[in-house]
Amino acid sequence: GAGVSQSPSNKVTEKGKDVELRCDPISGHTALYWYRQRLGQGLEFLIYFQGNSAPDKSGLPSDRFSAERTGESVSTLTIQRTQQEDSAVYLCASSLAVGFHEQYFGPGTRLTVT
Amino acid sequence: AQTVTQSQPEMSVQEAETVTLSCTYDTSENNYYLFWYKQPPSRQMILVIRQEAYKQQNATENRFSVNFQKAAKSFSLKISDSQLGDTAMYFCAFMNPSIYNQGGKLIFGQGTELSVKP
Numbered sequence: 001g002a003g004v005s006q007s008p009s010n011k012v013t014e015k016g017k018d019v020e021l022r023c024d025p026i027s028g029h030t031a032l033y034w035y036r037q038r039l040g041q042g043l044e045f046l047i048y049f050q051g052n053s054a055p056d057k058s059g060l061p062s063d064r065f066s067a068e069r070t071g072e073s074v075s076t077l078t079i080q081r082t083q084q085e086d087s088a089v090y091l092c093a094s095s096l097a098v099g100f101h102e103q104y105f106g107p108g109t110r111l112t113v114t
Numbered sequence: 115a116q117t118v119t120q121s122q123p124e125m126s127v128q129e130a131e132t133v134t135l136s137c138t139y140d141t142s143e144n145n146y147y148l149f150w151y152k153q154p155p156s157r158q159m160i161l162v163i164r165q166e167a168y169k170q171q172n173a174t175e176n177r178f179s180v181n182f183q184k185a186a187k188s189f190s191l192k193i194s195d196s197q198l199g200d201t202a203m204y205f206c207a208f209m210n211p212s213i214y215n216q217g218g219k220l221i222f223g224q225g226t227e228l229s230v231k232p
Contacts, residue, residue: 033219042118042205042222043159056219089157099218100147100211105159 002026004094004106012112013082021077021109025094032075033103034067037089046090049075050098082113116141118208120223127196128231134181135191135226137206143167147209148182148189149220154202162204165189196230203227 005024013019025032030051035043045059049069060066064082069075079086089110093103117140127133139148150162165173165182172180177197181190193200206223 031218035220035222040225042120042224043220045219045221048219059219091157091159093159095218100209101218102161102164103218103220108157110157 004092004104006090006092006106006109008109009107010110010112012114015084015113016081018078018080019082019111021079021090021111023075023077023092023094023106025073025075025092026104028072029094029096029104030072031095031098031101031103032069033093033095034075034077035091035093036061037091037108039088043091046077048098079111082111084113087111087113116143116146116208116210116221118206118221118223120206120226122226123224124227124229126229126231127193129196129198131196132192132194133196133228135193135204135206135228137189137191137223139187139189139206139208141187141208141210143210145211147211148180149207149209150178150180150189150191151205151207151222152200152202153205153225159205163191193228198230198232201228201230 007022032049034046037043052069064080067077089108091108093105095101095103146167148165152160163175177194203225207220
C-alpha cells in the first residue's frame with residue numbers, strides 16, 4: 001500500500017514569507033508526528049496528533065510554527081515569517097496509534113530560506 | 115528529560131566485515147523502547163531494529179543485532195557481513211510509550227555516518 005507522502009519535496013522561500021508543508025499519512029493511522037532535521041543533526045520532535053487533536057505541542061520552536069490535521073487524514077505544518085534558521089528537512093511520520101507502534105516516515109520536505 | 119548520545123560521528127568498514135555503532139541514553143523511566151533507524155541519502159528513514167526495555171534478550175534482525183545493557187544505559191548496533199547498501203546515516207532513538215507522557219514521540223541521537231567500502 002501507499003506509504004507516507006509529503007509535499008513539496010523541496011521548497012525555497014524568501015525570508016519573511018509564510019510556507020505550508022503537507023503530510024499525507026498511511027490510511028488508517030491515527031497518530032501523526034512532525035520532526036525537524038537540521039543539516040548534519042538528528043531529528044527533533046515538533047508536534048504529534050492523535051486523530052485531529054494535538055496533545056503535545058511542546059516541540060514547536062516558536063509561535064511562528066503551527067500545525068493542524070483534518071480528521072485522521074492530511075496534516076499541514078505552517079511556518080509564518082520564515083527565518084534562515086528555519087532551513088531544515090521537515091519529516092512526517094504516522095503510526096497506527098499513539099504509543100508503541102512503529103512510526104513510518106515520509107521522504108521529508110527540504111526547506112531553504114534565503 | 116531523556117537524552118540520546120551517539121559518540122561516533124563517522125565510521126567506516128570494509129565490505130563483509132563487522133561494525134558496531136555505539137549509543138548511550140539517559141532516562142529515569144523503567145519501561146521504554148529503543149530503536150535504530152537508517153537514513154540513506156534518499157532521506158527515507160527506515161526502521162532497522164527495536165528493543166523493548168523489559169526484554170533481557172537482545173533483538174536481532176538478520177545481519178543486524180543489538181547489545182542492550184539496561185544498567186549501563188547502552189544500546190549498540192552490530193552489523194555483520196557489511197554490504198555496500200548499508201552505507202547510510204544511523205540514528206539511535208528512545209521512546210517512552212505512555213500515552214500520558216509525550217505520546218510515543220521519538221528522541222533521536224545525533225547520528226553516525228557509516229561508510230561501507232568495497
